[in-house]
Structures are given as C-alpha cells and as structure tokens.
Amino acid sequence: MNEAQIVTFITDFGSRDYYMGMIKGAILTQHRNTNFVDITHDIKSFDIVQASFILKNVYNSFPAGTIHIVSVNNYYSSKRKFIAFKHNEQYFIGPDNGIFSLIFGKKMPPTYQLEENQETAFSIKDVYAKAIQHIATGQDFETIGAPLEKVVQRITLQPVINRFQIMGSVIHIDQYQNCITNINRELFEKVRDDRRFALFFKRFNPIIRLSKNYYDVSVGETLCLFNSAGQLEIAVSMGKASSLLNLNIDDTIQVDFM
Amino acid sequence: MNEAQIVTFITDFGSRDYYMGMIKGAILTQHRNTNFVDITHDIKSFDIVQASFILKNVYNSFPAGTIHIVSVNNYYSSKRKFIAFKHNEQYFIGPDNGIFSLIFGKKMPPTYQLEENQETAFSIKDVYAKAIQHIATGQDFETIGAPLEKVVQRITLQPVINRFQIMGSVIHIDQYQNCITNINRELFEKVRDDRRFALFFKRFNPIIRLSKNYYDVSVGETLCLFNSAGQLEIAVSMGKASSLLNLNIDDTIQVDFM
Amino acid sequence: MNEAQIVTFITDFGSRDYYMGMIKGAILTQHRNTNFVDITHDIKSFDIVQASFILKNVYNSFPAGTIHIVSVNNYYSSKRKFIAFKHNEQYFIGPDNGIFSLIFGKKMPPTYQLEENQETAFSIKDVYAKAIQHIATGQDFETIGAPLEKVVQRITLQPVINRFQIMGSVIHIDQYQNCITNINRELFEKVRDDRRFALFFKRFNPIIRLSKNYYDVSVGETLCLFNSAGQLEIAVSMGKASSLLNLNIDDTIQVDFM
Numbered sequence: 001m002n003e004a005q006i007v008t009f010i011t012d013f014g015s016r017d018y019y020m021g022m023i024k025g026a027i028l029t030q031h032r033n034t035n036f037v038d039i040t041h042d043i044k045s046f047d048i049v050q051a052s053f054i055l056k057n058v059y060n061s062f063p064a065g066t067i068h069i070v071s072v073n074n075y076y077s078s079k080r081k082f083i084a085f086k087h088n089e090q091y092f093i094g095p096d097n098g099i100f101s102l103i104f105g106k107k108m109p110p111t112y113q114l115e116e117n118q119e120t121a122f123s124i125k126d127v128y129a130k131a132i133q134h135i136a137t138g139q140d141f142e143t144i145g146a147p148l149e150k151v152v153q154r155i156t157l158q159p160v161i162n163r164f165q166i167m168g169s170v171i172h173i174d175q176y177q178n179c180i181t182n183i184n185r186e187l188f189e190k191v192r193d194d195r196r197f198a199l200f201f202k203r204f205n206p207i208i209r210l211s212k213n214y215y216d217v218s219v220g221e222t223l224c225l226f227n228s229a230g231q232l233e234i235a236v237s238m239g240k241a242s243s244l245l246n247l248n249i250d251d252t253i254q255v256d257f258m
Numbered sequence: 259m260n261e262a263q264i265v266t267f268i269t270d271f272g273s274r275d276y277y278m279g280m281i282k283g284a285i286l287t288q289h290r291n292t293n294f295v296d297i298t299h300d301i302k303s304f305d306i307v308q309a310s311f312i313l314k315n316v317y318n319s320f321p322a323g324t325i326h327i328v329s330v331n332n333y334y335s336s337k338r339k340f341i342a343f344k345h346n347e348q349y350f351i352g353p354d355n356g357i358f359s360l361i362f363g364k365k366m367p368p369t370y371q372l373e374e375n376q377e378t379a380f381s382i383k384d385v386y387a388k389a390i391q392h393i394a395t396g397q398d399f400e401t402i403g404a405p406l407e408k409v410v411q412r413i414t415l416q417p418v419i420n421r422f423q424i425m426g427s428v429i430h431i432d433q434y435q436n437c438i439t440n441i442n443r444e445l446f447e448k449v450r451d452d453r454r455f456a457l458f459f460k461r462f463n464p465i466i467r468l469s470k471n472y473y474d475v476s477v478g479e480t481l482c483l484f485n486s487a488g489q490l491e492i493a494v495s496m497g498k499a500s501s502l503l504n505l506n507i508d509d510t511i512q513v514d515f516m
Numbered sequence: 517m518n519e520a521q522i523v524t525f526i527t528d529f530g531s532r533d534y535y536m537g538m539i540k541g542a543i544l545t546q547h548r549n550t551n552f553v554d555i556t557h558d559i560k561s562f563d564i565v566q567a568s569f570i571l572k573n574v575y576n577s578f579p580a581g582t583i584h585i586v587s588v589n590n591y592y593s594s595k596r597k598f599i600a601f602k603h604n605e606q607y608f609i610g611p612d613n614g615i616f617s618l619i620f621g622k623k624m625p626p627t628y629q630l631e632e633n634q635e636t637a638f639s640i641k642d643v644y645a646k647a648i649q650h651i652a653t654g655q656d657f658e659t660i661g662a663p664l665e666k667v668v669q670r671i672t673l674q675p676v677i678n679r680f681q682i683m684g685s686v687i688h689i690d691q692y693q694n695c696i697t698n699i700n701r702e703l704f705e706k707v708r709d710d711r712r713f714a715l716f717f718k719r720f721n722p723i724i725r726l727s728k729n730y731y732d733v734s735v736g737e738t739l740c741l742f743n744s745a746g747q748l749e750i751a752v753s754m755g756k757a758s759s760l761l762n763l764n765i766d767d768t769i770q771v772d773f774m
Contacts, residue, residue, distance in 0.1 A: 003548055008537070014433035015273070015531070018315040021266070021297040022486070025319030028295075032261055032321060036295070037544075037552070039537040045434055046496070057534040061541025061641065063548060075472045118471075122486030125319065175530035176561055213634075214591045228538070228638030238562065272691035273531070276573040279524070279555040280744070283577030286553075290519055290579060294553070303692055304754070333730045376729075380744030383577065 004035040005136035006062065010051050011071040012043040019122070023071075026125040030133040037062075046073040049156055052102035053172055057229045064089035067132055073097050074124055082114040082127045083151060084135075084144050091141075093131050098154030106153070112145035159183050161191055166255040168232070170247060177240035179247045183232040183255070192257050199224055201234060201253040202245060214238070262293040263394035264320065268309050269329040270301040277380070281329075284383040288391040295320075304331040307414055310360035311430055315487045322347035325390055331355050332382055340372040340385050341409060342393075342402050349399075351389050356412030364411070370403035417441050419449055424513045426490070428505060435498035437505045441490040441513070450515055457482055459492060459511040460503060472496070520551040521652035522578065526567050527587040528559040535638070539587075542641040546649040553578075562589040565672055568618035569688055573745045580605035583648055589613050590640055598630040598643050599667060600651075600660050607657075609647050614670030622669070628661035675699050677707055682771040684748070686763060693756035695763045699748040699771070708773050715740055717750060717769040718761060730754070 007027065013019045020041060027034055039058055043051045051072040059068055067090075074080065074095045081096040087109050092100060101108060116127050134144050159168035159182055168183040198206035204222070211223040219238045222245065227233040234253070235241050242248060265285065271277045278299060285292055297316055301309045309330040317326055325348075332338065332353045339354040345367050350358060359366060374385050392402050417426035417440055426441040456464035462480070469481040477496045480503065485491040492511070493499045500506060523543065529535045536557060543550055555574055559567045567588040575584055583606075590596065590611045597612040603625050608616060617624060632643050650660050675684035675698055684699040714722035720738070727739040735754045738761065743749040750769070751757050758764060 006544060006548075008541075012433070016298055016300045017433045018297065018312045018487075019433075021295070021312070021316035022319045024295050025266075025316060025321075025324075028264060028293075028324075029319065029321040032264075035293075035544075035551075037537070037540050039534065040532055042532045045498075054534045054537070058537035058541060061538045061545065063541075063545040066541075066544075121488070175528070175533045175535075229534075230637070240561075270691070274556055274558045275691045276555065276570045276745075277691070279553070279570070279574035280577045282553050283524075283574060283579075283582075286522060286551075286582075287577065287579040290522075293551075303756075379746070 002033060004033045005031060005132065006035050006037060006066045007132060008037045008039050008058070008062065008066060008068045009041065009071065010039045010043060010054050010058075010068070011041045012045050012047070012051075012073070013041045013071070015041055022122055023125045023128055026129040027132050030129040031136045034132070034136070043072050048072055048097055048099040048154065049102060050172070052099050055099075056103045059090055059092075060088075062090060065091075067091040067093060067135055069128055070094035070099055071124070071128075072099060081148070082116060082124065082131075083111050083148060084114055084131055085109045085111040086141055091135050093128060096148070096152050098152040101151060101153045102156055108151055110142075111148045111151050112142070113148045114145045157182065159187060161187070163191075164257055166191055168253050168255070170234075170249050170251045170253065171231075173242045173249060176235075177242035177244075178227070178233050178235040179241050179245070179251075180227060180229075181232045181234070181253055183253075185226045185230045185232070188226075188232060188255070191255075195257040198256045198258070199232075199234070199253060200256065201247060201251065204245060206256075207234070260291060262291045263289060263390065264293050264295060264324045265390060266295045266297050266316070266320065266324060266326045267299065267329070268297045268301060268312050268316075268326070269299045270303050270305070270309075270331070271299045271329070273299055280380055281383045281386055284387040285390055288387040289394045292390070292394070301330050306330055306355055306357040306412065307360060308430070310357050313357075314361045317348055317350075318346075320348060323349075325349040325351060325393055327386055328352035328357055329382070329386075330357060339406070340374060340382065340389075341369050341406060342372055342389055343367045343369040344399055349393050351386060354406070354410050356410040359409060359411045360414055366409055368400075369406045369409050370400070371406045372403045415440065417445065419445070421449075422515055424449055426511050426513070428492075428507050428509045428511065429489075431500045431507060434493075435500035435502075436485070436491050436493040437499050437503070437509075438485060438487075439490045439492070439511055441511075443484045443488045443490070446484075446490060446513070449513075453515040456514045456516070457490075457492070457511060458514065459505055459509065462503065464514075465492070518549060520549045521547060521648065522551050522553060522582045523648060524553045524555050524574070524578065524582060524584045525557065525587070526555045526559060526570050526574075526584070527557045528561050528563070528567075528589070529557045529587070531557055538638055539641045539644055542645040543648050546645040547652045550648070550652070559588050564588055564613060564615040564670065565618060566688070568615050571615075572619045575606055575608075576604075578606065581607075583607040583609060583651055585644055586610035586615055587640070587644075588615060597664070598632060598640065598647075599627050599664060600630055600647055601625045601627040602657055607651050609644060612664070612668050614668040617667060617669045618672055624667055626658075627664045627667050628658070629664045630661045673698065675703060677703070679707075680773055682707055684769050684771070686750075686765050686767045686769065687747075689758045689765060692751075693758035693760075694743070694749050694751040695757050695761070695767075696743060696745075697748045697750070697769055699769075701742045701746045701748070704742075704748060704771070707771075711773040714772045714774070715748075715750070715769060716772065717763060717767070720761060722772075723750070 083096045172180040211225040217223045341354045430438040469483045475481045599612045688696040727741040733739045
C-alpha cells in the first residue's frame with residue numbers, strides 16, 4: 001500500500017475564500033492520495049516574516065518526505081517565481097520572495113524554479129499541484145524545474161549586543177498572548193556568561209529570574225522563559241501578557257547583565 | 259486498494275460549535291475511508307448567495323467522484339428537503355433552498371430527494387452520512403432517493419445593461435479585500451464591442467484600463483481585472499481595496515463604453 | 517489494508533500558532549496513517565467547561581476506535597499529569613484537570629497516567645504522539661501508562677429544583693446565537709410531571725410552549741426546544757437570540773410549573 005503524501009500549508013488565504021479550495025482540488029486531481037495538514041491560513045497578508053517564523057517552528061516535527069507549501073505574498077513582483085528545494089528529507093515549495101532565506105539564510109539548499117503558465121486562471125494552483133505530483137510519485141527531484149542560481153535574500157532585525165547588554169524585540173504574540181522575542185537561548189547564554197540579568201520592557205520592573213514553566217510563578221505574575229522553539233518569551237502566569245503589559249510586535253526589550 | 263472518498267464542505271457552522279464534529283463523526287461511522295476538505299465554514303448565516311459563489315468557483319478543481327456538501331440555511335421551511343444530484347462526474351448534496359439553482363439555473367440535472375427521519379436528533383448528519391455511503395460504495399446513483407420533479411429556484415441580482423452601459427454590483431469581498439463584482443468577462447466584452455470604457459464606483463476617478471495582474475500598476479494604485487473565476491474585480495495593488503475605497507457588498511458599479 | 521487511525525482535537529490553540537502543527541507533525545512521525553478531525557481549536561483559553569460540553573456532544577457520533585484529544589489548560593499545575601482512558605470502544609487523552617469528570621463524573625473508567633519527559637521542548641506533542649501510536653498499533657491498552665487511582669474531579673453548576681420550579685443557566689451560545697441551557701429533557705419532564713410551564717428569562721414575556729423545530733413559530737419569534745443534545749435551548753426563529761434577547765453565558769433562566 002502506498003502511503004498518503006503529507007502536504008502542509010502556511011498561507012494568508014484566510015478561511016472565507018475559495019482559493020485554498022481550488023488549490024486542494026487541483027492537488028487531489030493530480031495526486032489523489034494526499035493528506036493535507038493546515039498549519040495556518042491566518043498569516044497577515046504579505047507578512048513573510050510571520051510565515052517563516054511559523055514554518056521554522058513546525059517543519060522539524062514532520063516525518064521525512066513531507067511537502068511544506070508556504071504561500072504568502074505570491075504576487076510580489078511581475079517577475080515572480082515559484083521555487084522548490086529539499087532540506088533534511090523534507091520538501092519546501094513557495095514564492096521566491098525571500099521567505100525561506102529568513103530560515104536558511106545563505107545556506108539555502110540547491111533550489112529549482114517551477115514552471116508557471118501565467119495565462120491560466122489562478123495559475124499557482126497548477127504550479128503547486130504539478131510539483132507535488134512530481135515529488136509524490138518519486139520522480140528525480142532535480143528534474144522538478146530549472147536550477148536557480150540565486151534566490152531572493154531577506155534579512156530580519158537581529159538583536160543588537162555588546163558585552164553588557166542585548167537589545168531585542170518582540171516578534172510574535174501567540175494565542176495565549178505570550179510575547180516571543182528574537183533572542184534565542186544560545187545568544188542569551190553566550191552574552192550572559194554566567195552573570196545575573198535584568199530584563200527590561202516598557203516601564204515595568206525588570207524580570208530577574210528565568211523560569212522553566214509558566215506555573216513557576218504565582219498566578220498573574222510576569223515571567224520569562226525559553227519556549228519550545230528556544231526563543232526568549234515574556235508571559236504572565238495564567239494571564240494574557242500582551243494586553244496586560246501592553247507589549248506588542250516590534251516593541252523593544254533590553255537585557256542587562258551584571 | 260480503495261481510494262478515499264473525497265467530501266468537501268461549504269457551511270455556515272463556524273469553527274466553535276459541535277455540529278461539524280457530529281456530521282464528520284456520522285460520516286466516518288458510515289464510511290470510514292473518507293478524506294474531508296473543509297472549503298469554508300464561515301459562510302454568513304443563511305447566506306445562500308455567498309455559498310453558491312464559493313461552490314461555483316471551487317467544484318471544477320476537484321477530481322471526478324468528489325462529493326460536495328453545501329449546508330447553509332438548512333431549516334428554511336417546515337417542509338424542508340435535502341437533495342442530491344450529479345454534474346460532470348461530481349456529486350452535490352444540500353438543502354433544497356435554491357442554493358444550487360444559483361449556479362445551474364434552469365439546467366439542474368436530475369435531482370433526488372434524500373430520506374430524512376426528522377424524529378432523530380440533528381437528523382441532517384444521518385442524511386449526509388447515508389447519502390455519502392451510498393455514493394462511496396458505488397451503488398446506483400438513481401436509487402439514492404426519490405426523483406424530484408421540481409427544485410426550488412432562486413435568482414440573484416443580474417447586471418443591467420444597455421448599448422452604452424453596464425450597471426453591476428459588488429458580490430464578494432475576499433481575504434485581501436479585493437472587490438468582486440457580478441460582471442463577468444463574457445458580458446463585459448460583448449457590450450464593450452471593442453470600445454474604450456470607464457468604470458465608475460463611489461466618487462472616485464474612473465478606472466479606464468484593464469489590468470492582467472495586480473502588479474501591473476504601482477503599489478497603492480487602483481486597478482480592475484478579471485479574476486480567476488472570470489469576474490470583474492476592483493483591487494488596489496498591495497492594498498486593501500474594500501477599506502481604502504469604502505466599497506462594500508451590494509454597492510453599485512457602473513461601466514460606460516464610448 | 518490498514519484503516520487510518522481517526523484522531524479528533526478539541527483545543528484552545530487557535531488557528532494562528534504553530535502548536536497544533538507541531539503536534540500533528542509529531543503524531544504523523546509516530547503513526548503515519550492518521551486521519552485528523554479538527555472539532556474545534558477555538559475553546560476559550562483555560563475553559564474546560566466549554567471543552568467538555570463540545571466533547572460530550574460529539575464523541576458518540578464517531579466510530580469505534582476513534583481517539584479524542586482534548587488539550588485545554590494543559591499547564592494547570594506544576595504536578596500536571598496527562599491521562600488516557602477508554603469508554604464505549606473510544607479513547608480519550610488529555611490533561612488530568614477535571615475536564616473528563618465533567619462528562620463522566622464519578623463513573624470514570626480505569627484511567628492511566630501517560631509518561632512525560634518535561635525536559636523536552638513542548639513535551640506534550642510527544643506524550644500525545646506516543647499514546648496514539650500505542651493505541652493505533654493495537655497494543656494492550658492497559659500498558660499505555662501506570663494505572664491512576666484517582667483523577668481530578670470538577671463539578672459544574674447544576675440547576676436548582678423544587679416541586680414547582682427549575683432554576684438553570686445558559687451554558688453555551690452557538691454559532692447561530694441559540695442559547696443552550698444546563699437543563700436537560702429528563703430533568704425537565706420529571707419536575708414538570710405533565711403540568712403547564714412558563715420559561716422566564718430577563719424581563720421578557722415567558723415562553724409557554726415547547727417547540728420541536730425552529731420553524732414552528734413565525735420568523736423573529738422566540739421559542740424554546742430541546743436541542744440535538746437533549747438540552748433546553750432558547751432561540752429566535754431565523755434570528756440571533758443571544759443578541760436580540762441580550763441573553764449570555766451564565767445568565768439565569770427560570771421555569772415555573774403550574
């Protein structure tokens with residue numbers, strides 16, 4: 001028996017429109033035995049930073065052979081391209097708008113440009129369907145499209161550091177209103193160098209202790225911890241940090257070491 | 259190996275309730291090997307026009323043998339009926355409230371009335387499950403229910419035309435706030451007859467050029483194009499047309515030809 | 517051919533985050549042939565009463581062998597546990613925070629505590645994935661974890677009754693704004709004892725007739741009926757009862773018998 005091809009989606013199509021329906025229909029027409037996993041269709045329109053953040057956290061959990069479709073800001077240019085590449089036995093398909101460079105940086109694996117007939121109505125559905133069929137039927141991956149020399153590179157705001165300080169920012173507010181920053185554990189520990197720290201944000205008293213779990217402090221108290229993705233997160237135990245602390249995406253946070 | 263039966267859903271059940279869960283459970287109990295595709299559950303309550311618009315755009319993309327369930331405004335009458343019919347090797351199931359006539363008009367294929375035991379709790383789940391099991395197991399389609407002489411017909415607002423003008427209206431705002439009208443390419447080209455045109459809406463300067471892609475104009479500029487469904491659409495390049503132009507469902511648009 | 521393992525989800529993870537993606541990926545990695553059914557991810561954060569209400573209405577519709585994951589308020593305590601049990605050939609997995617006691621009360625079936633390695637990032641994904649793999653591969657259910665003597669018990673507000681009256685409350689507002697109460701048919705009929713009744717709520721005239729269907733009264737009129745789950749519900753025919761009547765969760769309703 002053939003296993004179903006797993007295909008995940010990260011898009012900004014929302015839940016009210018017919019675009020995802022058309023895409024799924026086209027894929028099932030090309031390759032019937034497909035198992036769709038909708039990661040999210042609620043990426044903010046055009047927000048490739050948020051899309052890459054979700055993809056980065058998710059793709060590793062999936063089994064080898066999974067295809068990840070990231071479809072955000074497809075119409076970024078009149079010379080738009082769709083690309084496919086393979087990393088750690090997983091496949092990635094999406095527009096060449098820099099979204100994947102936010103995860104893989106300069107280390108992008110060999111990348112192929114998918115053919116698109118822009119004369120067709122809503123042609124991206126056929127681009128995706130054909131590429132999935134190619135992979136799912138075990139064809140030679142290198143023949144999925146023409147090799148692409150150079151993919152679009154994008155960079156995101158990185159934390160600014162010196163010997164005594166990290167200046168970072170909030171990059172994601174999750175469903176529970178936890179505030180996730182762009183400071184990861186590796187950077188934090190390296191600059192910290194076993195010293196004490198004080199995490200400042202807005203005009204609140206600094207957080208001076210690293211928690212392991214949300215329930216390490218009393219209900220309603222503010223804490224910080226490294227989340228499952230290894231990013232520094234500011235949270236309120238059993239509460240909604242973003243509203244309570246008025247802490248939003250792009251707000252600055254500062255960690256002093258002493 | 260038997261292929262999974264593909265079943266799509268277009269409903270107004272939303273995402274917070276247990277109704278869809280009951281329906282999917284009942285279907286899986288009747289026919290275990292089913293692959294659900296949720297097109298949308300966010301149709302406005304009772305809005306069969308919006309539901310038919312989504313279905314019309316989507317069904318053609320799916321492979322032969324797909325079953326499309328449209329479940330909107332089920333409780334339209336004490337004499338409600340559920341119906342099933344087949345068109346282009348695809349199956350359609352839903353209430354007989356005119357929803358399908360908005361797509362197929364007077365050309366409805368032979369239609370069958372599904373049996374319903376209204377004494378059962380939430381009986382529609384059993385109606386759907388039984389009909390799907392009938393189709394999925396390859397039984398004679400004509401025995402799915404009693405032939406129905408006449409289905410409920412509904413009509414929607416059509417554009418008004420004369421030799422110099424089309425008066426239409428906005429029928430859908432999509433996720434990107436593009437404004438989709440009830441004027442299709444065929445009608446437009448027929449009345450246009452190779453003349454120049456000016457598309458008026460609200461108090462804005464008219465659009466006098468037809469674009470092929472969103473990026474044909476500068477960022478922030480207004481444009482019109484025929485979308486993937488062949489409908490005339492008013493959009494703003496990289497922007498949210500509905501908010502920016504204050505253009506909403508049912509608003510009138512006027513195309514003059516000269 | 518092996519049937520796909522059906523796994524349903526009732527969670528408060530929402531639709532914007534990567535948590536569900538990680539969980540589904542982990543499950544597919546452990547057991548590839550899985551068919552996910554998302555009942556809802558829109559439970560209010562920490563609201564185990566709402567989650568149990570949805571589960572209670574849904575689980576019976578699913579075929580034998582289904583696994584129901586209820587993942588709400590997982591981080592309820594530093595001594596949190598995850599549990600699994602079997603009821604009517606269906607499997608239930610979730611945190612030991614009382615959520616299942618709201619359905620099964622003191623009659624909880626034998627329950628097992630799942631092993632968790634809290635040192636792993638987002639460890640619940642592995643807890644769920646391992647338990648599902650155990651069940652899906654037909655292993656002896658009793659070896660899924662250590663037997664648990666006592667599960668957390670929670671109680672909800674029950675209606676108050678005397679010979680002439682039931683005092684209940686609204687426990688759920690559905691997608692159509694129907695108001696569902698905590699009074700079920702059995703209790704109602706027992707206290708009623710074939711007498712007439714008057715259902716009071718807010719300052720409106722009482723409802724004195726039990727309807728069978730929404731269309732038993734004129735459009736816009738208020739009615740009450742027992743819904744598909746056997747709960748007394750206040751609705752407005754073709755209208756939104758909660759807004760129109762200003763009737764919300766936890767509001768009191770009173771039934772007098774005479």
